[in-house]
Amino acid sequence: MRRFTQGFYGYAVALFVCLGAAGLFLLIAPQSREEHIPRLDYSITVANFGHGVPYQVWAPSKDLPNWVPNSNRIAKGENGAQVLHLGFATAKREHLMFVQSDEKPAAGFANRMANSDKAVGSQQVGGAAWERRFREDKKQRTLVRFLPDVTLVITGTADWDELGQFAAILQQRPRG
Template sequence: MRRFTQGFYGYAVALFVCLAAAALFLLITPQSREEHIPRLDYSITVANFGHAVPYQVWAPAKDPAGWVPNSNKIAKGQNGAQVLYLGYATTKRQHAMFVQSDEKPPAEFASRMANSDKAVGTEQINGQPWERRFREDKNQRTLVRALPDVTLVVTGTADWPELAELAASLQQRPKG
């Protein structure tokens, strides 16, 4: 018995027992081969945001098909302004986020959300012009629409058609 607790053979037996235990654990532990992205309902966050701000809130009328809403929050922006964030995993599993606030000045808010202050063009979405911004080093595309009472930003690593799809889904919610 003493030869299994000392020297090379003892080391080899201990190593074999540990590897066998690890292999057994991996064999009996359930494993999922499917991607799982947590789906988070943002309806209460949007309702709470609507009660906290003095303007009508924008939100998707319906989530784009195949998209998974996976994050949402209300945060304080500059000068105490409220900021609503709704995040998604797109059909192509890229990131897209809708952000809105009445933070002043609107151009600074949009630049902070886009990580860029350089416009690269405009795009018509539902008959309304949205400013395009692109930050190459972060692969971040952004659509910005500045309204009199609120600034809307759709941003992320998603491609332009996916961001436009999210922007097209936005509708003003009734105040109440």
């Protein structure tokens, strides 16, 4: 018995026993190869936001195929304005965040959400012009739309096409 507890053979046996136990654990432990992104319903957050602001709220009219809504919250912006944040994992598994507020000045709000104050062009979506912004170091693309009563911002690592797809499904929700 003593030869298994000392020297090289003892070390080899202990190592074999440990590797065997680890292998057995890996063999019987459940494993999932599927991606799991938690899906969070944003409808109640949008409704609550609509009750607290003096304008018609914008929200997606439907969920896009293979997109996962994964975050939502209402926050306080500058000057006490409320800000709605809706986050999504896109079909290409990039990140997209939709943000809206009546915060003033509107340009300051858009700059903060886009992490940029420089327009790099525009994009037409459903007859509406959206201002494009791009921040190279973060690979962050942003679409901004300034309306009389609210500023809409769609931002994230998603490409311009996915940002446009999301902008196309936005619609005003009836007050109520």
